[in-house]
Amino acid sequence: MRASKAVPETFDTLITGAIVVGTNTQNAAQVGIVDGRVAALLDPREPAVARTVIAADGCILLPGLVDAHAHLREPGLTHKEDFSSGTHAAALGGVTTILDMPTDDPWTATDAQLSDKMALARGRIHVDVGFQAVVSHDLERIAPLHGLAPVSFELFTADVPEQFLFASMDEVVSALKRFARLDTLVGISPGDQSLLMGSAQSDRTGGIAAFLESRSVLAEAVGISRALLAGAATGTRIHVRQINSALGIETWRRLRGMADASVETTPQNLFFTVQDYASHGARLKGSPPLRDKADVGALRDALAAGLIDIVATDHAPHDAAEKAARYATFAEIPGGMPGLQTLLQAMLKLVDEGLIGFRDIARMCAQNPAERFGLGQRKGRIAPGHDADILIIDPRQASDIRNADQVSKAGYTPFDGWSVRGRLTRVLLRGEEIMRDGRLVANGKGLVLTREH
Template sequence: MTVSESASDRPYDLVLRGGTLIDPHGSRAVDLALRDGRVAAHLGRGQPAEALATLDVQGRDLLPGLVDAHAHLREPGLTHKEDFASGTRAAAAGGVTTILNMPTDDPWTDTPVLMRDKARMAQGRVRVDVGLQAVVQCEDRDLRAMRDAGAVSFEIFTADVPENYRHDTLDSLVTAMRKVADCDGLAGVQPSDQALLDAGMSADDGSIAGYCASRPPQAEVVGIAHAVQAAADSRARVHVRQISAIAALDAWRRFRDQADVTLETSIQNLLLTADRYVDLGPAIKASPPFRGDADRRALIEAVRDGSIDMVVTDHAPHTPAEKRAHGRFSDVPGGLPGLQTLLFCMLHLVDRGDVRLADVVRLCAEGPAQRFGLSRKGSLAVGHDADLLVLATGVASTIGNGPSYSKGGPSPFAGLSVPYRLERVFLRGQPIWADGDLIGGARGVVLHPDAL
């Protein structure tokens, strides 16, 4: 039986024959028909259809392109670390077809003028689609102009940032969220507590252990409690960032039903633990710090049972020289690259039985697309953008075997091997990666809320 967007006498642009479509509910045999950059029909296996081209994907899995809701592309001002061109090359090579870019560049994206300037910098240079996120200053009054200038969402920071961006009281957090709600936006909140960070940093002796102790799980617990309470008081839609610890998960499960809130963790929190600082050292310095194996296993269970809504990269590259150039661990810049490796790291979790392939779609495509209002992304349903991945099973891929497109240098996951190969990536029906190479140039666009 055919599932089709609408009747048309025109042939399809492309029909992919013989593949297995993966969605959050499982898998099914589908011949996938594309037209005008969108999924036009789900055809029965072998169903006749007129098409300008066909592609044999027999035995392959078809997944929607991944949506990374938390990445730092570093432009403007920090382009020695990354830029729109290099970061989106890495994304295309890793099957991430939509990036939501964080606002903490130089300068931070906190005005409509800076938002429009940033969009102009990206146009014509991005290989995947990019949405821009704005930051809420403490003195901001009306965010509608930022929304009109292109802000897909709004970041509200509670700690560890300059004072003019730090909403470190419940009243300030509620006020900021109300402004986001007034313009029908989504607020992203990094859960933390400045008082606990100040106490921890005063005792930081510059060692790895000192750094980890300076950002305790209790700071996340307090941050989550405040974020959910403020969301309930303001009636805002809120997305909580970067959970890392069992204690924070426990708090989340207690409070989350009180408001319209969702939660993310990063892929590195699902794979790395604090003991890896011994061999990887500054290369994996990030914030929050990595916790113990019990925390990591609890996070795995939470993504599996749906307590965590999405997995992101927090792609935040620095040059290898910057990562090495500090004596105190606390002074090492935090962040690591992830756009090119997110898919393969998730497939590693699939291979060892931690999650299912359907969970990869739920956590890294459909979930973030729905939460951030990307109505045509994250799914291969009829009518959605034809952003899709062709994945071969039983063919090994090893992270690090091939070019690294990010300026952040080698991945800390180099050497990890999975029994899958990413054969092709399509963006709105056009190929951007095939047979181990980037193709097609800069086909990405800057997404605007009015067009989503």
């Protein structure tokens, strides 16, 4: 099964005894690592020499997860999270690459802001991080931003500050035309500003029902259709953020072939319903809002059928006091929740339930996001030439999810109290062990990543 033309006489590290999982494969193999990259996949019986041998008998090897949607909150919002705390959580949870969203303070809208953010991260991150830039109405900023090779650009169609709001189809198309000949990806958060504003004017009670109405399944479906049609009309590569309704899924299913497009959802959307607001309250408040049981069922069916390209966290922590404060309306509660440390465990829960398999985790949480966001030459696979970002999982053990174990500044997880079959025992980043048995064992080893050309 030798998967390299020239196998070194001696590997830096050799992982033995495990099942190596890829998008289309799940085979017993030894993994040989040299200079931080996978050098060879060897038959389990083939003799090999290494300076370090990791015996992983009976374990599963997954590629390090790539979270395509996270908010590390730095600069400007470091009371909520920062580069160190967020990437610490990621390392403990098996996320070896984070793609950080541009909605900090200030938003990452200029080449100077992106350059400063990259510099701020270097030396302080425990996993690799790629940065995303926001599209503003000053479209002349796109070219210099693109020169710094962010992993994507983000375009918003609802519920953001005016300078970043592209509320009409004309505005969306005008912006996307700037990207048609650029080697990049544009993420679009689906929504409809007119429905949001109309709902706000018609219902001033400010409760959960008003919040749900303002960000309805219709708004999601309209946003998805508009994104796909605009992508088709301009020839721009797009990525649709956070789908979570039956109507949105059906819209995606019917129109997705029209454009070069991918779509994501999040673990919370696969497990929680609107009824869970009664017990979890502000801790589950985010956008899009949770949906009905039928919507969750439709989303799970779409996941199992391969209609969902990427599962990402939308890790968006807040200070505990911010979430616990009293607000005049439900909509005013800061939206978002932590997710980096629990992404793998949530996906293992879906494996436990028989909805997906290990290869689906490799596809939706590693290979697809790496390839879609311009990192596929190095990330997302356990294959010769790729970075040796590897998760060692013991399927014979269970892992418990507890608030007390969370290292994000949010200090909680919506999955508190769950038990999952499968325990992450080690995490390797470019061949170096950064996590063992739930503890960070190497600090600041992450790199700032840029989009491949």
